[in-house]
Amino acid sequence: MKIALVEPESIAEEIGLRVGDDLLEVNGHKMLDSIDYRFHEHDEEINLKVARDNEVILYDIEKDAGERLGLDFEEMNILSCGNDCIFCFVDQNPKGLRNQVYFRDGDYRLSFMYGNYTTMTNVGPAILQRIIDQRLSPQYISVHVTDYQIRKVLMGLKKDDRILEKIQLLHDHGIDMHTQIVLCPGFNDGEPLHRTVRELYRFHGHILSLAIVPVGLTDHRFGLVQLTKVDEQYARELLGMVGEWQEEFRAAIGRGFVYPSDEFFITAGRPIPPSPYYDGFPQTENGVGLVRSFLADFKKQSRTFPRHLPARREITLVTGELAGGIMDTEVVPALRQIGNLDVRLEVLPNTLFGRSVTVAGLLSGRCIVSGLRGKPPGDLVVIPPDIMNADSLLLDDMSISDLASVLRCDVLPFDGRWQAVFDLLGGTATTTQTIHKSKPIRQYEDRL
Secondary structure: OEEEEEOOOOHHHHHOOOOOOEEEEEOOEEOOOHHHHHHHOOOOEEEEEEEEOOEEEEEEEEOOOOOOOOEEEOOOOOOEOOOOOOOOOHHHOOOOOOHHHHOOEOOHHHHHHHOOOEOOOOOOHHHHHHHHHOOOOOEEEEOOOOOHHHHHHHHOOOOOOOHHHHHHHHHHOOOOEEEEEEEOOOOOOOHHHHHHHHHHHOOOOOEEEEEEEEOOOOOOOOOOOOOOOOOHHHHHHHHHHHHHHHHHHHHHHOOOOEEEOHHHHHHHOOOOOOHHHHOOOOOHHHOOOHHHHHHHHHHHHHOOOOOEEEEEEEEEEEEEOOOHHHHHHHHHHHHOOOEEEEEEEEEEOOOOOOOOOOOHHHOOHHHHHHHHOOOOOOOEEEEOOOOEOOOOEEOOOOEHHHHHHHHOOEEEEOOOOHHHHHHHHOOOOOOOOOOOOOOOHHHHOOOO
């Protein structure tokens, strides 16, 4: 592990550690990644083995328990996925995007740190033991189906990965899990779906939730297995089954356990359930209860909306086709109650992935530019949250500043704070907004 930062006035600086040194061991444990380092650095007595200029240097340190040494490291290598799923979104990406978009990650550490879903196919006994020993909980696991013969077809397995045995082991050692099923009509629905739900429910002590999400299909499925998109009738039938399961599970364990994504409700033309349905919203990042959470937060914030702005201003709200109806009926009318504020909603088709991709989070710069071409954007264009990476680049590598230049208008990546929008329109804030980034690993020290 190569040291990338030595914090000023830290223990690491005091003993002479340098940027570029390689940390080999802590208390005799080989360092694989930052999780290893964070786990072992909290001891009162620390022995470090460090490599520098073809020499190995040993350091013996005594400090207070929990006191940090003051080191950060270069980014760790990410484990790739061990599957070849017939519905993998990576295989459906258009050409010409950044290289990272085409990498299939399947790293249990990212699951713990950021909530990324992994299949655990590439997880063997040593990794399972590490998860248990270092309490890397919760884990987010893509199960999809438990029947091995269907898993072979659906996930491209070469041999049985014994997913239920792995889940059993983690469950028995107190590791919490969130699971998901990407539902592919004709493959893992029907009886296999019933079996999967029942077999996962057996571990409800530590499987905290099971999400069912519809398969996502783009216009770039060249040479891939033909899959069917979920339609209205299919969505209605799925919601009926989930309703029956939830009624049974709530009576037995006090929570619904299995939750369909928002897309099923919107596709079926059904209202989004109230907040209690989601039992604390365990999977909003997976599109499960995200709409209800957003609306509940909007309603709460609306109580403090200004009655009017100092001068006439106009904003354009950008969203995808899936959320268009909800934004039009639930959000725009409330904003239009604010004096001197003109609000225009632009529901944009996805020109990058195709019209079958309707979520706002996959809109690109070219989608926004083409969707707003020839239309006056007003004083401010508000784009959906989380559609850019940590470098403020959209999926097609267009930056927010470039987007603003093309549109000839200020562009604000919405971060959930409506007051920030009003402040900006009222001239009391700059166009610079805090950008959501992945949580650094130090945010998880309390778990370790």
